[in-house]
Amino acid sequence: MNLDKSISTASRWTRTDTWAFISFSMGMFLESYIFGMASVATTWVTIPPDFTAILLSWSPLWLIIGIAVAGPVSDRIGRKDVFYITMAMYGVGAIGITLSYSFYLILIFLAILLFASGGEMNTIMALSQEIMPRQHRSSTMLLELNFIPLGGLVLAGVAFSTAYGSVFFQRIMIAGTIVIVLIVLLASRRYLPESFLWLASMGHEKQAKADAIKYYGEDRFSQSIGNISKKSEKDELDRTKHFWLKFFATLTTAFAGTTGFGLIAYELGPIIFPNLTDLILLVSSVAAFVVGFIGLFGERVSRKKMLLYGNVGALVLTLITYETIGTWSKYIIMFWMLVIALNAFVQLGYLAEDTLKSEVWATKSRGTLTALVRFLGIGLYIPTIYITYTYSLDQYMLFNIFVWVIGSAGAITWYILGKETGLGITVENADW
Numbered sequence: 001m002n003l004d005k006s007i008s009t010a011s012r013w014t015r016t017d018t019w020a021f022i023s024f025s026m027g028m029f030l031e032s033y034i035f036g037m038a039s040v041a042t043t044w045v046t047i048p049p050d051f052t053a054i055l056l057s058w059s060p061l062w063l064i065i066g067i068a069v070a071g072p073v074s075d076r077i078g079r080k081d082v083f084y085i086t087m088a089m090y091g092v093g094a095i096g097i098t099l100s101y102s103f104y105l106i107l108i109f110l111a112i113l114l115f116a117s118g119g120e121m122n123t124i125m126a127l128s129q130e131i132m133p134r135q136h137r138s139s140t141m142l143l144e145l146n147f148i149p150l151g152g153l154v155l156a157g158v159a160f161s162t163a164y165g166s167v168f169f170q171r172i173m174i175a176g177t178i179v180i181v182l183i184v185l186l187a188s189r190r191y192l193p194e195s196f197l198w199l200a201s202m203g204h205e206k207q208a209k210a211d212a213i214k215y216y217g218e219d220r221f222s223q224s225i226g227n228i229s230k231k232s233e234k235d236e237l238d239r240t241k242h243f244w245l246k247f248f249a250t251l252t253t254a255f256a257g258t259t260g261f262g263l264i265a266y267e268l269g270p271i272i273f274p275n276l277t278d279l280i281l282l283v284s285s286v287a288a289f290v291v292g293f294i295g296l297f298g299e300r301v302s303r304k305k306m307l308l309y310g311n312v313g314a315l316v317l318t319l320i321t322y323e324t325i326g327t328w329s330k331y332i333i334m335f336w337m338l339v340i341a342l343n344a345f346v347q348l349g350y351l352a353e354d355t356l357k358s359e360v361w362a363t364k365s366r367g368t369l370t371a372l373v374r375f376l377g378i379g380l381y382i383p384t385i386y387i388t389y390t391y392s393l394d395q396y397m398l399f400n401i402f403v404w405v406i407g408s409a410g411a412i413t414w415y416i417l418g419k420e421t422g423l424g425i426t427v428e429n430a431d432w
Helices: 002-010 014-041 047-076 079-098 103-131 134-145 147-162 167-191 196-201 205-215 216-229 233-238 243-272 274-300 303-323 334-358 365-378 383-386 393-417
Strands: none
Touching: 002 303, 014 047, 014 079, 014 103, 014 134, 014 147, 047 079, 047 103, 047 216, 047 243, 047 365, 047 383, 079 167, 103 134, 103 196, 103 303, 103 334, 103 365, 134 147, 134 334, 147 274, 167 243, 196 334, 196 365, 243 334, 243 365, 243 383, 243 393, 274 334, 303 334, 303 393, 334 365, 334 393, 365 383, 383 393
16 A cells, blocks of 8 residues: 555544544543632632632642542553543532532532543543544644633633522532533543554554454554554553653643643632632633634644743743732733733643643553653642742742743753654654
């Protein structure tokens, strides 16, 4: 078979890819929606002042527990089976949160939802990289990730529009959205295959070939497995090269992306501007969502440049924000302009690092190592909530500068020493 024709056929978009994209996008949407619920829940019940920080830290805490469990499990039992567990937990959590009338019940059912969403997103990040066609891999991943700010946007919209109604009505609307998305997940995942790259990495090549041909046709399987066989099979499937470079770059940028966005969208309101909590989340999510449409050009965009411009741009803008505190703290229009501009850079870096940290590992350990970086990146965000909780506005902005210095260090290191993983490169070749 002609090689160019084979590659073109192997990269064509199929009905299975459409269902996978819907499934992954809705999973990303729900992860963000649930993550932001803790911030909104601060208005549902009377919470002693000392417990507000606990509720705000509840989201990243249970998210990383779900990540820590699902990563190794997905490498052990497969990507698809993890989804059955997370979807069941979504159903239990959505019903429970609707009926929660105390602080402690809210914490319990939020924990269930967050555990599920942490495991869900980690598995999506691994599976999307492994089954999407080469010519669309970057675009689909970036566009799927753009459903994260959409989740925050919808949550903020629901919270904002119901803020002047009853708390019960707001809870019903929020939980109802989860149920609707869960129905979409159940429908789309009927057509979702297991990763044939993962199956091959576990020695199940016959099943991998049968599944790949069933869902995609002979050519998609042949090219993917062919890319693996061009290398040493042991190198490709059993270990990841240049581990420490990848680990440093992905961890520093993951920490900055999570913490940088969290300190603006989720903490700036409850800690500094309590009357603007819902509106800050809404504006931050809109800005991030608009920037996310860069995914439409994903195969033509350099991952290294996205990571660099996003992190360094956020650092520069945070420095400007700090130097102009006296102005924007008095003139609300300038405050919102800075929130929008900063979130634009934050989202650019976030899209790059969230794609990078799931594509640079070997297939057999992709779930575990993606989970490791996400666990530490989000886990390091948790103490920043307590560190900044009593800060003045000046101290708060100085801490944000420190966060983006860390992210910029990782982005610059990867730009100089790392490999380009965008621009149409196959995921099998992203781990070099």
